[in-house]
Amino acid sequence: MKEVARLAGVSPMTVSRVLSAPHLVKPETLEQVQSIIRAVRYVPNRVAGSLASRRTSLVGLIIPSLRNALYAETIQGISDVLQRHGLHLMISDSGYSLEREEALISAYLSQRPCGLILHNTTHTEAARHLLQDSGVPCVETGNLTTQPIDMAVSYSNREAGRAMADHLLSRGYRRFGFASLPISGNERLRERRDGFFDGLRAAGIEIDPAMVLEVGEGLENGSHALAELMRRDASVQALFLAGDVLAAGAILECTRRGLRVPGDIAIAGSDDNELMQQTVPPITTVRFPRYRIGVRSAELIVSRQEEERSQPDTQSATEDLGFEIVPRGST
Amino acid sequence: MKEVARLAGVSPMTVSRVLSAPHLVKPETLEQVQSIIRAVRYVPNRVAGSLASRRTSLVGLIIPSLRNALYAETIQGISDVLQRHGLHLMISDSGYSLEREEALISAYLSQRPCGLILHNTTHTEAARHLLQDSGVPCVETGNLTTQPIDMAVSYSNREAGRAMADHLLSRGYRRFGFASLPISGNERLRERRDGFFDGLRAAGIEIDPAMVLEVGEGLENGSHALAELMRRDASVQALFLAGDVLAAGAILECTRRGLRVPGDIAIAGSDDNELMQQTVPPITTVRFPRYRIGVRSAELIVSRQEEERSQPDTQSATEDLGFEIVPRGST
DNA sequence: TTGTAAGCGTTATCAA
DNA sequence: TTGATAACGCTTACAA
Numbered sequence: 001m002k003e004v005a006r007l008a009g010v011s012p013m014t015v016s017r018v019l020s021a022p023h024l025v026k027p028e029t030l031e032q033v034q035s036i037i038r039a040v041r042y043v044p045n046r047v048a049g050s051l052a053s054r055r056t057s058l059v060g061l062i063i064p065s066l067r068n069a070l071y072a073e074t075i076q077g078i079s080d081v082l083q084r085h086g087l088h089l090m091i092s093d094s095g096y097s098l099e100r101e102e103a104l105i106s107a108y109l110s111q112r113p114c115g116l117i118l119h120n121t122t123h124t125e126a127a128r129h130l131l132q133d134s135g136v137p138c139v140e141t142g143n144l145t146t147q148p149i150d151m152a153v154s155y156s157n158r159e160a161g162r163a164m165a166d167h168l169l170s171r172g173y174r175r176f177g178f179a180s181l182p183i184s185g186n187e188r189l190r191e192r193r194d195g196f197f198d199g200l201r202a203a204g205i206e207i208d209p210a211m212v213l214e215v216g217e218g219l220e221n222g223s224h225a226l227a228e229l230m231r232r233d234a235s236v237q238a239l240f241l242a243g244d245v246l247a248a249g250a251i252l253e254c255t256r257r258g259l260r261v262p263g264d265i266a267i268a269g270s271d272d273n274e275l276m277q278q279t280v281p282p283i284t285t286v287r288f289p290r291y292r293i294g295v296r297s298a299e300l301i302v303s304r305q306e307e308e309r310s311q312p313d314t315q316s317a318t319e320d321l322g323f324e325i326v327p328r329g330s331t
Numbered sequence: 332m333k334e335v336a337r338l339a340g341v342s343p344m345t346v347s348r349v350l351s352a353p354h355l356v357k358p359e360t361l362e363q364v365q366s367i368i369r370a371v372r373y374v375p376n377r378v379a380g381s382l383a384s385r386r387t388s389l390v391g392l393i394i395p396s397l398r399n400a401l402y403a404e405t406i407q408g409i410s411d412v413l414q415r416h417g418l419h420l421m422i423s424d425s426g427y428s429l430e431r432e433e434a435l436i437s438a439y440l441s442q443r444p445c446g447l448i449l450h451n452t453t454h455t456e457a458a459r460h461l462l463q464d465s466g467v468p469c470v471e472t473g474n475l476t477t478q479p480i481d482m483a484v485s486y487s488n489r490e491a492g493r494a495m496a497d498h499l500l501s502r503g504y505r506r507f508g509f510a511s512l513p514i515s516g517n518e519r520l521r522e523r524r525d526g527f528f529d530g531l532r533a534a535g536i537e538i539d540p541a542m543v544l545e546v547g548e549g550l551e552n553g554s555h556a557l558a559e560l561m562r563r564d565a566s567v568q569a570l571f572l573a574g575d576v577l578a579a580g581a582i583l584e585c586t587r588r589g590l591r592v593p594g595d596i597a598i599a600g601s602d603d604n605e606l607m608q609q610t611v612p613p614i615t616t617v618r619f620p621r622y623r624i625g626v627r628s629a630e631l632i633v634s635r636q637e638e639e640r641s642q643p644d645t646q647s648a649t650e651d652l653g654f655e656i657v658p659r660g661s662t
Numbered sequence: 663t664t665g666t667a668a669g670c671g672t673t674a675t676c677a678a
Numbered sequence: 679t680t681g682a683t684a685a686c687g688c689t690t691a692c693a694a
Contacts, residue, residue, distance in 0.1 A: 052674075057442075067404065089422055092419070107419070220609060342665050347689065348664085360664085382686085
């Protein structure tokens with residue numbers, strides 16, 4: 001910057017203004033400086049800028065897994081908003097471990113980000129403290145929480161589970177099975193499952209513990225879940241496969257076995273992805289507004305940031321973006 | 332840090348050492364300082380650290396689209412390696428636009444990252460200059476390039492296309508169709524398509540331009556592609572659907588139409604994802620080592636970084652990680 | 663093993 | 679509209 005200033009015959013401060021507040025610079029000076037900047041291909045150093053201004057352009061995102069296509073929509077929503085505001089996204093995965101999440105939060109806070117987004121609402125004690133003390137705007141997402149650390153943008157997994165129970169009951173099914181990814185350490189799935197059980201119980205139906213399964217990720221494990229649940233109870237009428245693409249895997253397995261869906265067995269999924277619409281038959285599912293969640297999360301952080309520049313009266317927020325049962329051919 | 336130093340009765344420099352070179356500190360002092368750090372919940376400021384050391388812990392990644400599940404594997408590979416080395420990943424999507432890529436490169440360079448990974452081998456003139464002048468280690472990936480800006484880790488899309496042609500020819504097919512996402516601005520797909528045509532041509536077969544289609548993303552568009560190509564030539568024998576999940580969409584459409592695969596029509600895909608293995612029949616495809624590519628890309632940047640600390644004799648590298656034709660039921 | 667001094671490359675602040 | 683000056687919170691280099 002000094003070099004640019006020297007060549008343009010102005011002070012470094014003027015160069016700085018050309019870059020970050022061009023409207024404060026006389027048009028001729030502006031153009032003069034800009035031409036030098038282009039000529040020497042000057043690339044400003046934001047590290048220095050951030051230190052001086054005590055403000056970075058980094059937003060941190062921690063998700064349970066990068067591989068899981070679920071998060072892609074949310075990430076795109078976040079990214080779209082941040083990019084419009086000149087902010088940058090750091091992403092890491094916690095591998096579903098709260099300890100790793102804590103370590104990541106700590107590492108991210110060292111970077112003095114202008115915001116943090118967590119796809120998670122349960123954290124270690126230490127992690128909560130870190131976040132609270134830091135004063136960094138923080139959005140929790142992935143599940144509705146009554147006690148957000150700062151802000152939350154989500155939907156109720158419990159209500160979604162209950163709504164799916166109501167849907168299946170309304171179709172006349174009475175014997176159920178349930179499968180999901182491992183519940184431990186995943187409050188989103190736990191809530192969805194418990195909501196489902198609540199809904200059945202309200203209709204006087206108790207699900208057999210043997211008909212509740214945890215399986216690994218992937219289509220293949222959806223197939224396994226179907227096979228195993230049918231083996232355990234050949235008269236089961238409806239399955240709720242909560243999580244990722246398990247339901248699609250089950251449908252594909254039905255195709256392979258020549259089972260009619262929903263004639264022989266009804267199958268419902270969650271997390272509407274395009275696969276759900278394209279199977280034969282298309283799968284009844286519960287859809288969460290993932291892109292919108294990314295967008296709102298990012299917007300909250302951006303607005304927090306802009307607030308800070310004017311009036312620093314921080315306000316917490318919890319937004320419930322809802323969900324939607326999408327009835328299709330499989331139930 | 333000053334505050335911690337004061338409370339611990341040492342100089343700030345000792346606190347700094349406790350954090351970044353603990354082996355240089357006397358054990359008692361170390362413990363003493365660490366206990367103060369915990370007590371006051373001191374979170375070091377890496378922005379300041381980076382400015383002083385002229386070294387950040389940020390690696391930038393630019394991919395064409397965040398939504399595309401293709402990149403998830405590569406990202407996970409990168410992330411796994413970086414996390415082990417205490418580095419952080421910034422991710423943005425260029426939306427398949429070279430101009431946006433250039434803008435992102437420029438923005439990333441301002442952050443003085445310790446490396447950049449581009450899922451792309453064609454760039455604007457300005458972008459190449461920026462990268463070359465910056466001296467920031469840069470890995471290009473996604474396609475084999477003869478002229479890497481710095482380093483490259485990839486596979487040959489052209490060879491992959493040719494290999495798929497050979498595979499289909501060896502199965503006895505002679506009338507072909509091809510569909511992919513839009514080719515323009517996507518050198519990876521162009522190469523794959525051209526390689527496919529090369530392979531056919533070598534066997535004396537020229538593909539009818541009417542049987543070459545570009546469609547949008549998603550399963551649904553795979554279905555459309557199948558419908559359209561069969562409409563244009565009812566006697567077509569084999570389709571190569573290159574890109575994303577188009578082939579799976581086509582297979583699902585065949586299921587809906589009651590077409591036998593490969594009896595009525597053979598279908599081959601690319602980018603082996605789990606969907607390809609689970610359809611009925613499973614889809615013949617070409618598999619790229621996406622996770623490995625992420626791993627190697629990150630490793631090259633890490634090793635460059637460590638080199639720099641010792642001997643600064645930078646060396647360029649192009650690594651070809653190959654691909655694999657996976658013959659399955661659909662051809 | 664620890665400390666001192668001098669930056670790192672910007673921006674905030676105030677004065678001109 | 680522009681400039682001088684003093685930070686920002688660390689690390690490097692060297693000295694003790």
